[in-house]
Every structure is written in C-alpha cells, then in structure tokens.
Amino acid sequence: xxxxxxxxxxxxxxxxxxxxxxxxxxxxxxxxxxxxxxxxxxxxxxxxxxxxxxxxxxxxxxxxxxxxxxxxxxxxxxxxxxxxxxxxxxxxxxxxxxxxxxxxxxxxx
Numbered sequence: 001x002x003x004x005x006x007x008x009x010x011x012x013x014x015x016x017x018x019x020x021x022x023x024x025x026x027x028x029x030x031x032x033x034x035x036x037x038x039x040x041x042x043x044x045x046x047x048x049x050x051x052x053x054x055x056x057x058x059x060x061x062x063x064x065x066x067x068x069x070x071x072x073x074x075x076x077x078x079x080x081x082x083x084x085x086x087x088x089x090x091x092x093x094x095x096x097x098x099x100x101x102x103x104x105x106x107x108x109x
Contacts (some may be wrong), residue, residue, distance in 0.1 A: 011030060014023035 010026065014026040014030075017023040
C-alpha cells in the first residue's frame, strides 16, 4: 500500500517540477502507461463482450428453430396485392415528377 501512495507522491513532485527533464520523463512515462493500460482494458473488454454475445447467439440456435425455418409460410394474397399496388403508385408518381416540374427562367440572362 505504501508503494501505491509513493507513486502519487512522486507524481505530485514531478508535476510541481515539470520543467525539469526528470519530471517530464516521469510524467511522460506515467501518461504512456496509463493510456496503454486503458487501451488494453478496453480491448480485453470488447473481446470479452463480443465473445459473450457470440455465444448467446450461437446458443439460441436449436434444432427446433431450424426445422421451423424450413417449413413454408403461407402468404396472404390480399396483402401482396396491396403492396404491389402501393409500389406501382410510387413508380407512377416518380415518373410523373420530372414532367410536372416547372421551368424557371435564368435570372442572369
């Protein structure tokens, strides 16, 4: 525990004398180690969380769900027709837009 507090004591002394080369070197080394430690922790956490999520997804695949996915689904003809009609209406509106725009005269002429 004494070493832990000694680190902060030496850092405080280096910060108060930060114009000295020895103080700058200690601050730079400490800054680099802190940034490197944070980066390593973030990398380990992201790999761990990714592995947990991957195993959750892989564990959710069962033979029952796979066999259900193979079964054909029934389609509602009325819904399909309404979707196709809506797409056709959008296509007609899109084709109408270029012909319905009014031309504006060029103000520079």
